Amino acid sequence: MSDAAEIRMDAGALNAFLHRAFPEVDPEQMPQVLEVEAGRALLKLPYASRQLRPGGVISGPTMMSLADTAAYAMILARIGEVALSVTTSLNIHFLRGCKPGDLYAEATLLKLGRRIATVDVLMWTQGRERAAAKATVAYAIP
Amino acid sequence: MSDAAEIRMDAGALNAFLHRAFPEVDPEQMPQVLEVEAGRALLKLPYASRQLRPGGVISGPTMMSLADTAAYAMILARIGEVALSVTTSLNIHFLRGCKPGDLYAEATLLKLGRRIATVDVLMWTQGRERAAAKATVAYAIP
């Protein structure tokens, strides 16, 4: 799945789309697509203290929201903006307390079927080898 | 699990705790605990247009966040505020597009173990029989 020709939207196109699709989100709080390949995407959510929960770690909902966006971006990169894809299920495991910092999400496309796409997402603030959470997200393709 | 004596925090105590624990959340956007029993809790998240995603339905992250809070409230109701409990995993299935409106979450305690508590959460805006999402949340108890 490494053929660049298979990508219909690159990082710039995805970022422009996310800003158009979610006009109410403060642009400084919008996840940024940093890299896109046919089977992988890397996103970053800039840190803000509002993301913290009691204990001083980044909240679960912050990570769940980024996992959903990362899977969405990975799928749109492959099928293009025309499709209205919706999440059907999301499973997340929180692995360790997520220290404050920019939150990275690496999405790996497990399967792009005709009707269902499945994406794994690994998330961290302190380095990929100290992942804070791992999610698997399934999207229905219209 | 219907013995009222088993509840250590009632709806009022839980709401006061949530406001103290999440001081950065706009009070009008805070989920409200409406009812608490030993094995069940009902919460409401007031509607705001900011919760919508493209297509005019309530976003997945809005529902995931409420599911997490509902499970948290259900567990604190039983073990009390003293404990710092953290989500270990969350699984959610989106069942149908969630029409705009106040979002309700019904948490059912599946098991309160010594170390892990597991809670089911059903969510809807248009009536319990037309649920928009179903989640299962596991919390680690310290």
Place this chain on the structure above:
Amino acid sequence: MSDAAEIRMDAGALNAFLHRAFPEVDPEQMPQVLEVEAGRALLKLPYASRQLRPGGVISGPTMMSLADTAAYAMILARIGEVALSVTTSLNIHFLRGCKPGDLYAEATLLKLGRRIATVDVLMWTQGRERAAAKATVAYAIP
């Protein structure tokens, strides 16, 4: 979802189908559909010592397999035998050690969509109020 007219296969038809579809399974080890309604099905897996794992409790794979069959039976009850439905995802939480005994599974239909059906399954050997596991199963409908 209580209209009996919505059921296309009753318990007898489902049991006959399962025996035809899985001819290699020992008939004494086949799950039995005990009850079917439009939104609920009850199955029983007869106990056999082979189901035990170390510690003398019923194994996880035994419960996962029954959860899958219970969801399958619930869906076939509604859409009929003509459809070849396949599991797309299964999430299970083990709540307590499952003491030896006949294993019951109660399937509840969360949503029967055009393309995806989602079913909750509660399982127990010692009474429904002491559930051993809870599963959520999604099936793709062809």
Place this chain on the structure above:
Amino acid sequence: MSDAAEIRMDAGALNAFLHRAFPEVDPEQMPQVLEVEAGRALLKLPYASRQLRPGGVISGPTMMSLADTAAYAMILARIGEVALSVTTSLNIHFLRGCKPGDLYAEATLLKLGRRIATVDVLMWTQGRERAAAKATVAYAIP
């Protein structure tokens, strides 16, 4: 997580343990641990026609059972045979029909905590790049 010194049980020790722990399983049907490293294990389940479901593909329960065993082996490799570890949750996504053949499972250790270990498992019969299923398994460590 590449330090070989961190492994307490190697492939041979794990295989011997599995045969002792599951004496009722036909030795020819027992999953085999092929490789073990500190953060990864590879297992193989020999093919048998009994594993098939209608449609001629390997059944979901066969894959769920192997995912559970692969996670178990990965954890025991690190914590040793003395511990009685039990599955707390399993989430599996079926990606494509699994053609008949020896079934491989690659377990990757996401986190080995004091109380919970989380393991990803990828499974295939026709090559790792055409995975049939992906699971995430959480075990409680006593």
